[in-house]
Amino acid sequence: MRRRLVRHIVAMHHYLPILLQIAIVYLVALVSPGPNFFMITQLSLAGRRGLGAASALGVGTASTIWASLAMLGFATVLQRIDWLYNGIRIAGAVYLVWFGFKLLRSSAKRGDAATAVVETPSASDRGAYFRAWRSGLLTCLTNPKSCAFWTSVFATMFPAHPPTWFYGVALAMIATMSASWYSSVALMFATERTQRGYRRLRRPIDGLCGAVLVGLGAKLAAES
Numbered sequence: 001m002r003r004r005l006v007r008h009i010v011a012m013h014h015y016l017p018i019l020l021q022i023a024i025v026y027l028v029a030l031v032s033p034g035p036n037f038f039m040i041t042q043l044s045l046a047g048r049r050g051l052g053a054a055s056a057l058g059v060g061t062a063s064t065i066w067a068s069l070a071m072l073g074f075a076t077v078l079q080r081i082d083w084l085y086n087g088i089r090i091a092g093a094v095y096l097v098w099f100g101f102k103l104l105r106s107s108a109k110r111g112d113a114a115t116a117v118v119e120t121p122s123a124s125d126r127g128a129y130f131r132a133w134r135s136g137l138l139t140c141l142t143n144p145k146s147c148a149f150w151t152s153v154f155a156t157m158f159p160a161h162p163p164t165w166f167y168g169v170a171l172a173m174i175a176t177m178s179a180s181w182y183s184s185v186a187l188m189f190a191t192e193r194t195q196r197g198y199r200r201l202r203r204p205i206d207g208l209c210g211a212v213l214v215g216l217g218a219k220l221a222a223e224s
Contacts, residue, residue, distance in 0.1 A: 015159065015166050022157055023173060029149060030181045035096055035216050039139045040182050042103060042209045043132055044189035045198040051132040052186025058136025060179035065141065067174045070150035071158075071167060085144055089220060092142030096217030099135075103210030107203045136182075143220070 036059045044052030140146055159166070188194070198205055 055136035056182030062140035093221035100213030107207035
């Protein structure tokens with residue numbers, strides 16, 4: 001029993017630095033503004049605090065899915081199937097451009113009614129929170145860069161034949177980091193002070209977010 005405990009402790013000391021390396025690389029990727037960031041920011045500004053948090057959970061769900069596929073080797077296979085990889089890429093580009101155009105159209109309208117791009121839900125409107133979660137999920141899940149990122153991370157940093165617990169800890173760490181970061185972003189942009197500023201500057205903010213999302217979608221579509 002004591003020997004087994006010692007082996008577990010030694011194994012943990014061996015694998016913890018690897019987990020730390022993965023966490024640092026992922027943290028750098030998380031804080032870099034991209035489609036996920038702008039999607040959650042706009043949802044948080046235009047709706048209730050819960051909308052941004054729901055979208056953040058959607059991004060965390062998609063990140064965990066991509067990481068799981070990379071661990072199982074499916075992400076590598078996906079990258080080698082050109083038509084499937086390109087299909088996901090184009091779908092992601094279309095989704096970003098579509099949402100961006102909705103924001104641009106909203107920014108061209110005057111008055112509070114133009115904020116209907118994101119509905120402010122009542123306390124019982126669970127459908128709005130589900131749609132926000134779905135927006136975060138689709139934004140991340142249809143971005144093949146996530147596939148390429150996790151494939152490269154696990155190809156270069158993942159140890160050969162790790163113990164079973166390592167997979168679970170790595171996935172839990174990825175899900176926690178993603179949900180924590182994007183939930184923090186949602187909370188930051190959903191404060192009353194920030195929302196008052198958004199109501200005053202709604203049109204330029206929606207226009208900026210819309211233009212960024214359209215640009216990111218166009219860039220994604222143009223990549224090979």
